[in-house]
Amino acid sequence: MLSEVYKTLLLAVCCFSAVDGFRNVCSGSDLSVRSNLDVKQLSELLKEDPCTHVAGDVVIENLTDIAIPIEVYKRVRHVHGSIIIANNTNISSPIHFPSLRSINASLLPCILVLFNENVKFSVGGQFSKALTQHPIKFAVLKNKNRVIDMNDYNLWYLAGHPARTFLIDSSLSAEICLEDVFKPLAGIMGFLFVALASALSTILFYDRSN
16 A cells, blocks of 8 residues: 555656656655664765655654764755654754755645754745645644744745644744735735836926927
8 A cells, every 4th residue: 555655656756847857756765764873874865866856755753963964855846745853862964955845745744843852954945835635734843942943934834825734832933924915015016116107207208398
């Protein structure tokens, strides 16, 4: 059953990536580390073409007092699965997905960051779409340090449109970025600017005529 699910995910990723430029499809297990012993195997991926599309969950868990080769996540653009960061202590290298554009999860939240200490996680500014069948889209719980900041929160919030359900118990103080309000305001301001520019052009034209 699991193999059939993986094949379906892989096919979906291949079809999607066919129109998305250079791509290298990897399984989520290739990019996952479940103990300190797996870090060396993850480092071996640095010798291969970087993964751009991932089929399956990326899981980073049970790591203690170690650095991981975060460069393997540098080119990841699309994840068909969830990103799970759980039960880690003192990961010295911040976990960062700078090129991530979308997460298409299924039964779990798109991003889960749980039970960590001295761990930092972030995605790049291109992150714009997060989809899942789960009622919670992002979960950041039971961490002993602040894992995300307000900028991360607002970025995730926009990516989670229209159902942006967070489960957060950190001390993060964040104001929701209400793009539903800002977009109409931006449209109104744009209209007023065009109208003002047209009026000034008309005045200048008649002044020259006179």
